[in-house]
Amino acid sequence: MLGLTTLAALPLGNMLFIIIAFLLLMLILKKVAYGPLTKILDERADKISSDIDGAESARQEAEQLASQRQSELAETRQNATKVVADAKASAQKQSDSLIAAATDRAASINQQAQTDAQKLKEDAISGAKDDVAALSVAIASKLMQKELSLNDQQALIDAYISDLETK
Amino acid sequence: MDDPMATFEFLGLTFDWTTIISTLLAMAIVVIVSVVLTRNLSVKPNKRQNVIEYLLDFTNGIVGGQLSKKQARQFGLFAFTLFFFIIVSNEMGLLLQIKLGDGVTYIKSPTANPIVTMTLAIMSLMVAHGMGVQELGFKGYIKNMFFTPYSWMLPLNIIEQLANFLTLSLRLFGNIFAGEMLLTLVANSLAWPGHFNGLWSVLSLPIEMVWQGFSLFIGAIQAYVFVILTGVFISQLSGNE
Numbered sequence: 001m002l003g004l005t006t007l008a009a010l011p012l013g014n015m016l017f018i019i020i021a022f023l024l025l026m027l028i029l030k031k032v033a034y035g036p037l038t039k040i041l042d043e044r045a046d047k048i049s050s051d052i053d054g055a056e057s058a059r060q061e062a063e064q065l066a067s068q069r070q071s072e073l074a075e076t077r078q079n080a081t082k083v084v085a086d087a088k089a090s091a092q093k094q095s096d097s098l099i100a101a102a103t104d105r106a107a108s109i110n111q112q113a114q115t116d117a118q119k120l121k122e123d124a125i126s127g128a129k130d131d132v133a134a135l136s137v138a139i140a141s142k143l144m145q146k147e148l149s150l151n152d153q154q155a156l157i158d159a160y161i162s163d164l165e166t167k
Numbered sequence: 168m169d170d171p172m173a174t175f176e177f178l179g180l181t182f183d184w185t186t187i188i189s190t191l192l193a194m195a196i197v198v199i200v201s202v203v204l205t206r207n208l209s210v211k212p213n214k215r216q217n218v219i220e221y222l223l224d225f226t227n228g229i230v231g232g233q234l235s236k237k238q239a240r241q242f243g244l245f246a247f248t249l250f251f252f253i254i255v256s257n258e259m260g261l262l263l264q265i266k267l268g269d270g271v272t273y274i275k276s277p278t279a280n281p282i283v284t285m286t287l288a289i290m291s292l293m294v295a296h297g298m299g300v301q302e303l304g305f306k307g308y309i310k311n312m313f314f315t316p317y318s319w320m321l322p323l324n325i326i327e328q329l330a331n332f333l334t335l336s337l338r339l340f341g342n343i344f345a346g347e348m349l350l351t352l353v354a355n356s357l358a359w360p361g362h363f364n365g366l367w368s369v370l371s372l373p374i375e376m377v378w379q380g381f382s383l384f385i386g387a388i389q390a391y392v393f394v395i396l397t398g399v400f401i402s403q404l405s406g407n408e
Contacts, residue, residue, distance in 0.1 A: 013182040018190055018277075018286040025194045026248045033201040034244045037223050040208050040216075047210055 189277040193256040201251075226250045226394060233398040234405075238298060242401060245294055249287070250394045253278060253339070257386030260347050261379050278389075279344040281336065288336035291397040299404030311406045335396055342389045346382035353378060 204219035212220055226246045230239045260276025267273055277283045300308045313324045353375045 014186045014280075014282045015286045015289075017182060017187055018283055019290060021190055021194060022248070022252070022287070022290060025197060025252060026244060028198055029201055029248050029251070030244050032198065033205050033219060034223070034247055036205060036208050037220060038243070040210060040212075041220070041223070044210050 254390035295400040
């Protein structure tokens with residue numbers, strides 16, 4: 001059997017050779033592959049963890065920005081509502097004052113018109129009174145076939161009236 | 168299967184050409200593959216880097232699953248080299264066996280030789296014992312190895328240590344040797360000089376292919392098992408069962 005004969009014939013030389021060769025192989029692999037690869041893997045692990053941290057902080061920043069935007073938006077909306085409300089209120093006020101002014105004006109015009117009308121009426125009435133007096137006199141003189149001078153008869157008229165009052 | 172061997176003497180020691188050439192070839196393949204795969208390393212890996220990173224991740228995973236972080240870091244390079252070398256050695260003989268006119272097979276799987284696997288096992292166990300001493304101190308290491316859990320278990324523990332060595336080395340050797348032997352048998356039947364030549368040839372080819380595939384699988388498994396058992400021994404000898 002190969003195993004036993006080999007075992008008996010040449011163990012030591014081969015063993016030494018293999019051990020030395022293996023140690024050399026380990027050394028070469030460390031230089032060529034294991035060392036650089038481990039370094040790269042560590043670097044990558046560091047990079048990944050730092051990237052994760054960076055992503056976390058970026059996410060927080062983004063969230064903060066978003067909430068800031070949100071509050072700004074709400075504020076702006078509120079402002080806009082307020083502006084609209086203000087505009088509405090001031091327009092209302094303006095229209096109210098305009099209406100009040102118009103009402104006042106209308107009232108004053110009305111008043112003026114009434115006063116004018118009253119005055120005209122009074123004028124007309126007093127005019128008419130004079131006319132009626134003159135007319136009565138004219139009618140009376142016509143009736144008496146005599147021209148009665150108003151001024152001539154004034155004393156007589158007054159006498160009548162006072163006579164009436166005493167009666 | 169007692170093939171002739173080509174040997175030479177050097178400094179009073181006997182060396183075997185087959186073992187030396189095969190081992191050197193396997194190691195050369197390991198080095199060449201590593202060098203090719205680690206061209207232009209970068210944090211963002213390219214295709215070639217991915218392959219060797221996967222391999223390193225694999226061995227680091229074996230090691231990291233069993234050992235403390237500090238020990239895993241120490242053992243990482245050894246595990247990587249061991250796994251890489253054993254898997255290349257195991258598969259090498261499936262693709263390439265060179266037998267010259269003098270009947271000596273100069274190139275085959277180095278791990279099909281018990282001396283090679285025993286040497287690997289000795290190195291593994293030396294690493295394991297060394298790390299045990301480092302972890303527990305010499306007294307604690309002796310106590311952990313021989314008198315745990317009870318001191319009367321000393322004989323059993325001694326046997327266990329010997330058995331560790333034998334199982335580690337002979338499992339690998341047996342698997343690879345048997346695989347190669349069967350492969351050689353089937354291959355030889357391809358060139359059978361007898362009267363059933365045609366039929367044998369037709370039959371042998373699929374058998375050879377199937378067996379090669381299976382041996383590839385076995386070779387990978389055995390490399391994995393060897394590294395994982397080394398990790399187990401380190402873990403045991405460092406006192407964490």
